[in-house]
Amino acid sequence: MDAIILQFLNGLDKGSAYALIALGLTLIFGTLGVVNFAHGALFMIGAFCSVTVQRILTLSSESLSATEKDFLGNPLKIKTPYVENWFGPEVGAALIDWSVPLAIVFAIPVMLLVGFIMERGLIKHFYKRPHADQILVTFGLAIVLQEVIKYFYGANPLPTPAPSVFVGSFDFGPLLGLDTSLAYPYWRLVYFAFSAAIIGAVFAFLQFTTFGMVVRAGMADRETVGLLGIDIDRRFTIMFGIAAAVAGLAGVMYAPINSPNYHMGMDFLVLSFVVVVVGGMGSLPGAVLAGFMLGILESLASMNEIKNILPGIDQIIIYVVAIIILLTRPRGLMGRKGVMEE
C-alpha cells in the first residue's frame, strides 16, 4: 500500500512536468496550428534560467589566499560572491540559497521575450506552410538553441540546488496512520503544487478573461474570429509567449530535481508529443489529463512487484498505453475532430 502511494506521488510529480510541457505544446498546436519541435528546448532554456540566476548571484571577487595552494602550487584564489560583499554574508548567502525561486521572476520576462521573438521572427512565416516544413524549421531551431547553451555552459550537468529549507523529505506515514515511513522530498511536493497552480492559472486565464475567450474562439474557428475584426494575430503572438513561459517555468523549477544539461529538452520532446497526442489534439484538459495519467502509469510500472512479472515493462509502458489508447479512442482522450488528422 505504502509503495503504491509513493509511486502515485511520483507519478503526480513526473506528470506535472509532462503536463506543463504538453500544455504549452497544445496551446501552440491549438492556436497556431504549428508543430513546435523546439518546445523541449524552451523547457531547457527555463532550466538554464535557474542556472544563470545562480551564476549571477555567485559572481565573485577573487583574492589570493596567503596559506592555501591550488593544484599547481600557486596561491589559491578565494572567491567571495559580490552579493555577500554588498548585502553582508548572511543576506548574500540566503539570496544564493534561494536562487531557484528567484529565477522565476527572471524567467518570466525572458521566456515571454524568447516566445515573442520566436513567433514574430520565425514561426509566423510558417503558419501556412506544410507541417513537414514546420517540423524541419523548429527542429533546426531546437538544435541551434541547445548548441548555443552548450557553447556557453558546457555539456556537463550543472548542479542547481533548491533552497536548503526544502532539503530532505516529508514523512506521510504518521499522517496517514501507517506504521511504515512514507517519505517524499519537499522540493518535489513544491514542484507539484507549483505546476498545479500554473495549470490552474492558464485555465482560469482562458476561461475567465476576454482575451482568453477570444483565443478559445480563435482555436475553434480562426477565420470567423478574424472576420469579426479582432486582431487574432497579435493575440496569438501573446499566446505563444505564454506557452513558452509555461514551458520555461516548468524548467526553472525542475532544475533542482535533476541537474540541467543542454540536451534535457530533447529527452522530454518525444515524450511530450506522445502526451499531447494521447490527450487528444487541440484539447488542453486532454493534455493535462494525459500528462498525469502517463506519469502515474510510468511510476506504477516501475514498481518491483510489476517488474518482476514483466521485466522491462517500465521502459515501454508509455508506448504501450499510447498505442492502446489511440486504438480504442481514435482522437486520443479528448481530441477534437479534424485537428491534425490529415
Place this chain on the structure above:
Amino acid sequence: MFGLNKRDAGLLLVVAGLALFAPFLLNPFPTDSAMAQFNAGYPDLMQRFVIFGVFAVGFNLLFGLTGYLSFGHAAFLGIGSYSAVWMFKLLGYNILPGMILSVVVSAVFALMIGYISLRRSGIYFSILTLAFAQMLFAIAYSDLIGRFFGTPITNGETGLQVYTSDPQFFHSENLPDIPHIFGQKMQSTYTLDVGAWSFDFNFGYYFCALILIAAFYLAIRIFRSPFGLMLRAVKSNQQRMNYTGLNTRPYTLAVFVISGMYAGLAGGLMASMDPLAGAERMQWTASGEVVLMTILGGAGTLIGPILGAGFIKYFENIFAKINDNVLHSWFSFMPDGLENLMVALVHPFVGKGWHLTLGLLFMLVVIFLPGGLVEGGQRIAQRLRGKKAAEKATDTSKTPAE
C-alpha cells in the same frame, strides 16, 4: 527507356551517374592539399551516402506519395541490420542470405505495425509508429527478448556482432572472415592515383550503388504506376476516396510495407558493409533523421531524399572532424592575429559544434527553399536557362520531378 518517360529516364541517368562516378565527384581536392578535409570519397562515407539514400527513397514512397508521416521508420532499419548479422552468425559471411532475410523480416514487421498504425491518420498515425519504434528500440537496447530466452538476441547497447565461436554453417577456410559475396570482399578497395589526386573504388560501395540505382528505378515505377496515382489520391483527399466506396487501406498498407522493406534493405546493407548492428540506429533520433533527410531534400520529389541523405551524412562525417589544428592550417597564410581571429570565428561551427551548423542549415534551407534542395536546384537551373525557360519551369515545378 525501361518503361520510363524521357524526364524520368534522365533522372535515373543522373542518379546512376552520380552513384557510379561518386569516387571522382566526392574527391575533388588533391590528397595532400589543405582542402582535402572536404573530400568525402572514402569507402565508408560513400557507402553511407547510398545506403541512407535507399532508406530515404523508401521513406519518401510512403511520405511523399501518401502524406503519412511515419516517425518510426528507423525500427525497420534496425530490424534489417539485426537480421543480416544473425545470418552472418548462423550461415557465414556471404551477404546474400542476410540481405534477403533483412528484407523479409522487415516486411513482416512493417505489415504488423502498418496494419495497426494505419487505422489512424495524421499525427495519430505518426505517434503510433513512433510508439512502436520506441518499444522496439527499448527491447533491443536492453535485449529484453534475449533476457527472456536467456541468450543474446540483440546483444544490448554493445551491438550484435559476429564471434569466431558462432556456428557460421557455410563458412569455410578459403572464404574471407569479413562480409563478402561469393568470396568477393566488401571492403576490398582499388585505388587510382592521378597526379596529386587519388580515388578509391570500393567493391562494397559499388554493390550498394547498384542497389540504390535499382531501388531508385523501382521507386520511379511506383510513382508512375496506377498504384502510385491511387496513393496520391489518398494524399489529396482520403475522405472523398472513402466516400466513393473505395477502401484505401490496402493501398496505404502496401506502400507502408514496401517502404519498410526499403528500410530493411538499407539496414541489411549497413550490416553487410560493417558487420555490427547497434540499437541506436532504431532510436527516434534515427527515425527523425530520415524524416529530416526527406524534407530537406524535397518531400515528394524523386531525387530529393537522396540529396537530403547525402547532405546530412556529409555534415555529420566531415564537419565533426575539423578541429582547431585544421583551422590553423587553413588560415596559416594570414598574419597571426587575423589567423587566430578567423579560427575563433569558425571554431564554434565545426568539430564539436557540427550540430550547430546542421541546425542552422536546416533552418536556412526551409526558410529560403520551401521545396527543399530540389527546389534550390530548380531555381539555379531557372537562372541558367534564362527567363523564358523559367516561365516554362514554373509550370512543371508544381509537380517537381514527379
Place this chain on the structure above:
Amino acid sequence: MSFSNPTRRGLIKTGAVASAGLALPTYLRADGHSGFTNAPTGSTVTLGFNVPQTGPYAEEGLDELRAQELAVQHLNGEGDGGMMNTFSSKALKGNGILGKKVEFVTGDTQTKSDAARASAKAMIEKDGAVMINGGSSSGVAVAVQGLCQEAGVIFMAGLTHSNDTTGKDKKANGFRHFFNGYMSAAALAPVLKNAYGSDRKAYHLTADYTWGWTQQESIAAATEAMGWETVNNVLTPLASTDFSSYIAPVLNSGADVLVLNHYGGNMVNSLTNAVQFGLLDKEVNGKKFEIVVPLYSELMAAGAGANVQGVIGSMNWNWQLQDEGSKAFVKSFGEKYGRPPSNSAHTCYVQTLLYADAVERAGTFNPCGVVEALEDFEFDGLGNGPVLYRGDDHQCFKDVLVMKGKENPTNEYDTLEIVEVTPRAQVEYAPDHPMFAGGELGSCNPGA
C-alpha cells in the same frame, strides 16, 4: 590505372607540407608492400583521436582531447615532456615516433556505436591513422575495438569500464589501460567493510545495459563475499532521467545501503534523487543509511554537486595522487589548460604514450610488432605505481583508487578525496575468471 605506385606517392608525401588536414591514403592500398594497414611512408605518422564531442559525454571527450593533444606535443618534443620524464621506459626521445612527427585527426563518437565506427573508419580509410584512441563508454569501446581488429590498426581504449572490453569482447589489436567492474568491486569491498561493517543489506539500482550488468555482478559478488546481503537488484532504463520511482521503494525494503550502478548522466540524476529522498539522513536496521557509487568520474561528480559528499566510489586515477608521474602530468596539463586533468584524460594521455613507446621498442608501426611489445609489458612512472599490461587479455593491472565525496570542497575541481589506494595484487584475477569468460583474443591483424 594501377594498383599502386609507392615510390611516386612517397615522393609526393615527403615533399608535401605537413598539415593536420593532411589526408593519407586508405588501407588496402599502396601500403600493401609494407604488410600492414596505413604504414606511414612520409615524415609523419597520424593518430586518430575518437572521442565524444556531442551528447551527454561531450565534456569528458573534450578533456580526453586536451590530454591527447598534450601527449602529441610531448611526443614531438614540445612542452615540458610531462610523464615522458617519469616513464620507466626511455625509448621515447621527443622526436616523434620512430623519428616521424606525430600528427592527429579527431572525430566525434557521439557515444553511439554506429557513429563511433563511422568516425573511426574515416580516420583509417581517409586519414591513414595507424592507431585509434579515446572514447567514453564501453559500448563504443567494444564496437571500435572490433573495427580496429578487422581493419588492422591498434585500438588504445579510453574510458571503458565494462568487464566485457577485455572479457568476452577482447581483441588482439585492442588494449585497455582503464580498470574494470571487477577491479572496482575488489578495491571497494574491503573499504566498504571497514567503513560500514560486514553486516549490511544492499539494494542495487543498475543501468540496464552491458556495463551496468557487469558492474552489478562484480560488486554484488565482492560484497556478498564479505558478508553483505543483496536485497534486490532493480534494472533501470538507460534513458531514464528521473529515478524517483526506483528510489522511493528503497527505504521500506529493509536495505541499509544503496548501490548505484550508474554512470554519467544516470549517476548524476540517481544520486541527486536519492539524496533528495533523504536517504543519507535515515537510519535503517540501527545503522546509518549509505550510498555507494562504484564508478566515479570527477566531471560527473561535479555534475552531482554537493550530493556526492560522503559517498564512496572508485576511480582509475586522480590528479591528487602524489607520485612523480602524476605530479608531472598534472603540472603540464594544468599549466596548459588551467585545470586538473580528469581520469579519462589521464587514460588517453597514458595510452598514447604507451602506444608510441611500444612502436619505438618494436621498431615498427606494424600492429603485430606493437602488440608483441605491449603484451606483458611492465612499466612504472605513469601514475598508479608499477603496471602490467597482461598479454592474456590486454588488460592493465595497477593500483585502484577508492574515493569519497569531499565534505567541504574548496573549489570546483576538489569534489572527491582519495580514501585508499588499493594495491594491484588485491584487484588481480585469473584470465579465465568466469566474469571474463567467453570470447577469444585471436591473433593480431596487421590488415593489408
